[in-house]
Amino acid sequence: MLSAFSRRLPDWLRHYRRDLFAGDLLAALMTVMLAVPQGLAYAALAGLPPHVGLYASLLPLVAYALLGSSPVLSVGPVALLGLMTASALAPLAAPGSPEYLAAAALLALLSGLMLLLFGLLRLGALSQLLSHPVISGFVSGAAILIIIGQLQALLGIRSDAGAGALMLLDIAGHLHQLAPLTASLGLGALLVLILSRSLLPRLLHRLGLPANRAALLARLMPMLLVVASILLVQSFSLPVAVIGALPGGLPPLGLPAADWPLVRALLLPALMIGLIGFVESISIAQRLASYAPSRVNPDAELRALGAANIASAVSYGMPVAGSFARSIVNAEGGARTPLSGLLGALGLACVLLWFTTLLRALPLAVLAAIIISAASALIDLRTLRRAWRYDRADAYALLGTLGGVLVFGIEAGIAIGIGLSLATLIWHASRPHIAVVGRVPGTEHFRNVQRHEVKTHDNVLCLRIDESLFFGNVRAVEARIMKELKRHPNVRHLVLIMSSVSRIDSTALDMLHQLNSDLRQRDIQLHLAEVKGFVLDQLQQADLLEQLSGEVYLTAFEAEVHLGGK
């Protein structure tokens, strides 16, 4: 009985080695110390009461620990999804209202269900939907939006201007109204965070700490800031905006209320949040893969992130994904198995049960500083520099996506990014390589007429198509064929050599049909040669082969033997 039960446990738990426990426990403690301030901050970023961020940190950790394929990825609220949540919910309800909270949980639920579905359908390839430069542009743009959005809270200014650049201008115009106390608290905290990223690790290292330990300690600075600022505000009763009373105790459980119009309005944002969260999580898991022996499995990640979002939704949380900062603290802290995630959840439960009252005096300006510091780490100039040097089209796609996010906002930004990913593909595809070929005398080989001394016939034109045919290059291929036919006016037989064509999509099939009938009118026969077996099978299903004015030849040589003499 017991052994039947134990056999159903995950591998890592059945074979758990005791010597790993200390590392898992220490990592869990450190992750909790970062998860508390970040959870509060990202909930605020999403327009939600801060405690929602703690709710969304608890159960998702458990769900991911049980299903995820990375032992170090730490799942919970992240800055990017906080911004996307705020952007999705803004038109639907007033921030902080009960409807808004319910909609945030519903968003997580829908997003989770979609990811779970994609995972069950084994659509892990979705993580390749966007190129690195486009993702980098999107994340950098979102980070800049996040920073601009937090300036008000950081400086204690009220602005009513929309978002992005407009808000920046408006804030600049209201700078004289800044609240000195709030601003000095916020800017001071920001300064500490920035210095702790650059100077503190080096300082600690010089004091004798190993470099990675020093960096790890410096990463826990947000918690130190939280404690220090709470003490400061309470000791001197400073008149600054604070987060106020948080509900104590574990999150209540329940399904978010939903009606069809709300679900419909949230479907698309949920899809985007799910995909972006997935793409980011998997890239974090892969960057940290060297900390643990197991390989990251995209399909398992889809299911685990789906479950984590559903877990967040039923505990009145918000959309969640893997957090880079917390995952690296987890990994560096010594986490080697998912037990660290389970212990982290336990730690967060303790915080929720007994320590929430301590947090009430946390100044909002410090939260803003934490958000800004985290967001500024997301701005990625290195990818832009590399892409600019290596592949200009990729650099333009990056800049276009970044600009799209800044000008049109986060959702249109993703659409623009997807469009640009596609556009760069099409751009390159629209210059397919096609060669006029002839036979190398004395052999059965056909080579490019421009590079080799070959034998050709006046009435036969042999074109070798060096890429698969799809909607992105059919027009270019057609134009090239027409150009070559113009150059060879005596041609009566056009032979397309398909040795490199491993796919013909419906758009290309339409083109071949059209080409066949156009050429028939001009009294030119269209032949195919060296068609791969499975491509031929596919063409047989369509009726192209029946309507073809010419023949299908096994080899170009066979075609020449047949047609050359005519």
Next chain:
Amino acid sequence: MLSAFSRRLPDWLRHYRRDLFAGDLLAALMTVMLAVPQGLAYAALAGLPPHVGLYASLLPLVAYALLGSSPVLSVGPVALLGLMTASALAPLAAPGSPEYLAAAALLALLSGLMLLLFGLLRLGALSQLLSHPVISGFVSGAAILIIIGQLQALLGIRSDAGAGALMLLDIAGHLHQLAPLTASLGLGALLVLILSRSLLPRLLHRLGLPANRAALLARLMPMLLVVASILLVQSFSLPVAVIGALPGGLPPLGLPAADWPLVRALLLPALMIGLIGFVESISIAQRLASYAPSRVNPDAELRALGAANIASAVSYGMPVAGSFARSIVNAEGGARTPLSGLLGALGLACVLLWFTTLLRALPLAVLAAIIISAASALIDLRTLRRAWRYDRADAYALLGTLGGVLVFGIEAGIAIGIGLSLATLIWHASRPHIAVVGRVPGTEHFRNVQRHEVKTHDNVLCLRIDESLFFGNVRAVEARIMKELKRHPNVRHLVLIMSSVSRIDSTALDMLHQLNSDLRQRDIQLHLAEVKGFVLDQLQQADLLEQLSGEVYLTAFEAEVHLGGK
């Protein structure tokens, strides 16, 4: 002086043959007869006063005639852009208000400027951004939305429900409130239009008319309906909603008023309208290319459509594109040169100057019938059927786009379509062909170990990559490499044979960097062989070649000679 002037005239005008004039004139007259009812109808569809549709038909014809590359394409308001205009302007102003009219003209202006810019940048390849199935799904979905949206006007019912399926339900619930007179007028007109598409051509043909003449006459039925319904309403003073007084005279000229927030809100819709209008126009021009000897040039089309939209904007019009119905009437009517477009503009000017008062009694229900009939011709089941049989992924992309338009509306629908176009590419790309190869004994040729008897070495693994490397397949390639290394545990040298790789994008470059350092840790050297010249140049710009743990070999044979003995 005169000859210098004449040399600046377009080719077709300098070499105009008099015998073409009768055809051009007749075609122009017929096009005008269709342009008047369609212009009125599509302006109404866009939420604009009907006369805007006539304004938008006049100058764009002139602009396109001077710059376009198709002598038969007829440019002006079209149903698809009418719907997209309404969707873009709905959140910005009340339909029919002065702000709404100005915004419609601004939309045309922005869209025109973008197309003109794309044309000057020679981005004609943009017409390949979407696959045929995705375009078909988008157009069918939009047509269904258009039809649902016109049911109110057709039946004389008032519905306040949003759009799409909801509106359909609401209308079904209000069916008992339908206005009998309006409904019978509308349904009667619709019946006539449907019959005139299917039965009338056959009937006329049986009465002795040639088939194409019969079809052409049947296509002019909308004008006949307009005249008949006006006579009916006026003779019997029928109490039905009519379009009312239209301003007479030529369109006034001027630039639409604009401020930055409005421009910003319209940029993305303008881009979508421009691209969709361009894609549709070019596909119409290509389908009708057989009517005229000239070839359709995508870059020239971009510039001409851009100019047409700008011309529409400065005459207080709306976004325009090539109309299939009017273009085929134009072509069948005998148009062989752009003169037919210029004569059509002249005809429309006459209508605006002298005949607008006759149109005031035109019932709105008849306009709705004209729109519904035109939209129903856009619903395309044939492409779905073919794609379903030939390439299931394409069929899913079609259905996904169609569903996206119906559920989320027209703009999200395009985004979904672009996403699905990309997704089908990625889907196929994520299964790249990679072969483990070995040397055919006695030769320098390397072939697939699964198909040929070849010689391999225990410590060298040769992989031939049969596709270009880009963000869509890097993960699959990496996974395959890892799998093969696991299968060959004694390998110390991995040779990637790049003979089929004609491009490596930045995402793939990142993967190669990562692979190189991962393998170095495992004490495996990474070598490249048979790298194409221009790919090598590109890799040299990045620092991959310096960091490569192994060598770059000219041929796989050279690599084997070097490494095989070690």
